[in-house]
Amino acid sequence: MAKFPWERLPLASLALTVVAVIEAAQLFKLDYKHRNATSRRETIWVTHFRRHLDQKLRKLPAPFGNEYACGVQQSPLALNGDSFLLSDRMLYSLAEHLGLLQDTVHAQELHVPVPLVPGAIDCPTANCTGCLRKESEHGKAWVFDSVSAYETPVYTGTCNICKIDVYPDRYIKDREEHYFPNPPVLQIGRGKYARQSLGKNLTSHVYHAHIPLFTFGKHWTATHAPYNPITRKPEITLQPYNLWRLFILYNIPTISGSSLIIPALTEELLAEYEDDPDAPNNRGDVLLNTSLAVFPQIPHGSYYTYIVPNTSDHRCSECSHFHRKFPSEQGKEEWSDEQLLQAHKSVITDRSKIIQAIVIDGNENLGHKICSVSGCPAPLLDYREGRFCSNHLEYEGKCGVAGCLQDALDTMPACEEHRELYQEFESRFGRDRSRTLHAGQRRMKRVLQIQAGEAEALPWEPPVERWHPEVQHYWQARHIIGLTTVPYTDMAVYRIRSYG
Numbered sequence: 001m002a003k004f005p006w007e008r009l010p011l012a013s014l015a016l017t018v019v020a021v022i023e024a025a026q027l028f029k030l031d032y033k034h035r036n037a038t039s040r041r042e043t044i045w046v047t048h049f050r051r052h053l054d055q056k057l058r059k060l061p062a063p064f065g066n067e068y069a070c071g072v073q074q075s076p077l078a079l080n081g082d083s084f085l086l087s088d089r090m091l092y093s094l095a096e097h098l099g100l101l102q103d104t105v106h107a108q109e110l111h112v113p114v115p116l117v118p119g120a121i122d123c124p125t126a127n128c129t130g131c132l133r134k135e136s137e138h139g140k141a142w143v144f145d146s147v148s149a150y151e152t153p154v155y156t157g158t159c160n161i162c163k164i165d166v167y168p169d170r171y172i173k174d175r176e177e178h179y180f181p182n183p184p185v186l187q188i189g190r191g192k193y194a195r196q197s198l199g200k201n202l203t204s205h206v207y208h209a210h211i212p213l214f215t216f217g218k219h220w221t222a223t224h225a226p227y228n229p230i231t232r233k234p235e236i237t238l239q240p241y242n243l244w245r246l247f248i249l250y251n252i253p254t255i256s257g258s259s260l261i262i263p264a265l266t267e268e269l270l271a272e273y274e275d276d277p278d279a280p281n282n283r284g285d286v287l288l289n290t291s292l293a294v295f296p297q298i299p300h301g302s303y304y305t306y307i308v309p310n311t312s313d314h315r316c317s318e319c320s321h322f323h324r325k326f327p328s329e330q331g332k333e334e335w336s337d338e339q340l341l342q343a344h345k346s347v348i349t350d351r352s353k354i355i356q357a358i359v360i361d362g363n364e365n366l367g368h369k370i371c372s373v374s375g376c377p378a379p380l381l382d383y384r385e386g387r388f389c390s391n392h393l394e395y396e397g398k399c400g401v402a403g404c405l406q407d408a409l410d411t412m413p414a415c416e417e418h419r420e421l422y423q424e425f426e427s428r429f430g431r432d433r434s435r436t437l438h439a440g441q442r443r444m445k446r447v448l449q450i451q452a453g454e455a456e457a458l459p460w461e462p463p464v465e466r467w468h469p470e471v472q473h474y475w476q477a478r479h480i481i482g483l484t485t486v487p488y489t490d491m492a493v494y495r496i497r498s499y500g
Contacts, residue, residue, distance in 0.1 A: 004097065006090040012064035013057045017086065019110050020053055021094050028100045042088050054086050113152035116141065116193060118166040119180040123159040125173060132157030132166055142236045143185060145195040147224050149236055154193075168193065169249075175264030179249070186249045188242040199250030202243060213243040248291040256294045262287055372474040374402075380477055387413075387477050395474055402472035413475055425475055 006014060021028075031045040057068045071085065095101050115138075123130040134155055141154045157166040164173045169183040185193040205211040217238040225234035252260050265286050325348055371378050371389040378389035388395055399406045399415040400422065406415035414422035 004093050005087070006094045006097075009086070009090070010064065010067045012060060013068040013086075016057065016060070017053060017091075017094065018098070020056075021091060021100065022098060022110055024049060025100050028095050032101060042092070046088050046091055050086055050088050050091055053091075057086065111150065113143070113150045115153040115155050116143065116168040116185060117155050118157040118171075119168050119183050120157075120166055120171065123162060123164065124166065124171050124178070124180075125159065125162050125164060128159060128162050130159040130161030133160050134158075139191070141187075141191045141193050143193045143195065144188075144198050144220075144238065146197045146201045149225060177262040179253070179260040179262075181253065181259055186246060188246045188249070189239070192236075192242055194242075194246045196250070199246050202247055203251060206247065213240045213247070217243050245287070248287065252291050252294050260290070262290050369477045372400075372477050374472060387474055400473045400475040402474065421471065422475065425473065 006017065009017065027045055027049055031043045034043045034045060035041070058065050060068065068085070092101070118132055120132070123132065134157055138153050138155055140151055142149050142151050154168065156168075158164070159166070162173075164171055167187065169186050170177050170179045172178075182196070185195055186199065188194045202213075202216060205216055206213070217240055221234050221237045225236055225238075227233065228235050249260065263286060327346060327348060369380050370376065371380065371392055372387040373389075373392050373395070376389060376392065378391060380386040381388065381390045381393065387400075397408055398404070399408050399418055400413040401415075401418045404415060404418060406417065408414055409416065409419065412419065412422050412426075
């Protein structure tokens, strides 16, 4: 026989009700004040809360919602096999039993991080009848979603027959990574997993809002990452590499319509590249090459334009450009990089056509950095932080203004004479620069007008931030960037970007 009225609830309904009552401690504080002021036994605070919970319990996944709605109770705690729907009396009794009917109780959120488990119950290898065995030791990982992150154990399984390893999002066989269709989480780095909701959120921001990966990660960390109360610093961060991996793993199965398989980094695979400079050096490169093979690509010279599906409606002032093409005698596929760079100086611009594109910032593998010295097409010696190729290392440590060979200051790549000039450059074109917002809005409005046919005959020249024409500098590596999603042209579109 049930001692308390809430014991007659179905177990799943009771569990959810307990959690909801604990998280609603603030509501019971309001009710406590109201009842003391009016001498009432019940108040509308709890009545409306009960109605809300009643609707939620009816919508629980099968069979729990039907179990509550039909009053069927399988628990031995029930009286005569019957249960009752939620009532105010049940909530008061449960709150009193939990010690919440007092003025000093504070609201708190309950979150029990459930361990990540293998993405398959049985061995995913065909014709294998083995079961998955858990190792005695296991690690922990941070799990990211759209608005939070938490740390939880990660359980992996090993087949007791074929010995393959099964993870929450994939299994590894013969060093090949086979991803499960639509796994609930995706590994995006060492000790980091992301839920599908974050992948969807990131994709929407990249496709429709043109948010760079670095900016997305910085914003997410500032607003959603758990902070250490002592150091006041985030306990975990989302880096551009994590977001790039999430973007690829989340979108590739959708684009290709098939499961993602990352081949093993073997000698046979490397032999296929021969002297190709894009030969993979690590697992990350293999993932990149595998993903790029899925995107439709337009070859042009030494580079490719990779088209991202479902982005044809993307518009923004930074990646909507007039159509540009090489003269017929230029831009041949057999041309060298240096010849292609020279050809870019004589491209023909057709202002009656607009190129729609989307650029994913933070992925250096899709861009091509070149030496900051004007006219030098050589790649950087230090691709991540460098500015010079191996032939121009004598400029390292010197002032970045061309022709000035004074030693640079410790705090900036400029001498004392050119300190203010570099500070101006950094504020206008540096990594943390703030573009002229209103100019970008005007350009965007103009693009939309042209596309709508409202102002096709009007001349328009996008405003450009001008740099001192007499000053040449080596403060930032130049780029060749491939623009994707090119619906108005059948040729690859590239631009050389050299700030200043």
